[in-house]
Amino acid sequence: MRRITTILGALAALTLVGCGGDVDETFTGSLESGDDLVPQDNSFVDTYTFDTKEGYSCTIDMTSTEFDTYLMLQGPDGGDLGQNDDVAAGNTNSQLTVVAPSSGTYTVSANSKTSGLTGAYSVHVVCAKAG
Numbered sequence: 110m111r112r113i114t115t116i117l118g119a120l121a122a123l124t125l126v127g128c129g130g131d132v133d134e135t136f137t138g139s140l141e142s143g144d145d146l147v148p149q150d151n152s153f154v155d156t157y158t159f160d161t162k163e164g165y166s167c168t169i170d171m172t173s174t175e176f177d178t179y180l181m182l183q184g185p186d187g188g189d190l191g192q193n194d195d196v197a198a199g200n201t202n203s204q205l206t207v208v209a210p211s212s213g214t215y216t217v218s219a220n221s222k223t224s225g226l227t228g229a230y231s232v233h234v235v236c237a238k239a240g
């Protein structure tokens with residue numbers, strides 16, 4: 110019985126760690142013919158999801174050496190939380206920083222600036238407790 114209690118305690122501790130809003134994930138992929146299309150401009154798009162908690166600050170970077178990236182983020186309710194084309198003048202990569210308005214699943218859209226652009230990219234998501 111003591112052993113079972115210890116195992117249950119360990120499981121509870123693991124579950125608590127898993128309940129945090131911390132995220133550090135990298136998604137790699139390619140925009141290519143046959144991908145989903147953004148209705149507004151028929152550009153290729155791949156989507157990825159991550160889970161975080163209300164109040165966590167998330168920074169999403171999309172980088173590619175092969176095309177001009179465009180990044181979009183939707184919240185758990187499907188609402189638009191931001192879009193970015195270029196992280197800086199002369200740098201066509203994209204970056205968004207948002208404080209999560211609610212706990213749940215967020216959707217990142219890895220997109221290109223204009224239709225027909227293809228190539229490999231990387232999306233890095235980092236969320237940490239704000240403040």
Ligand SMILES: [Ca+2]
Pocket residue numbers: 177178179193194195196200201202203222
């Ligand atoms: Ca761009």
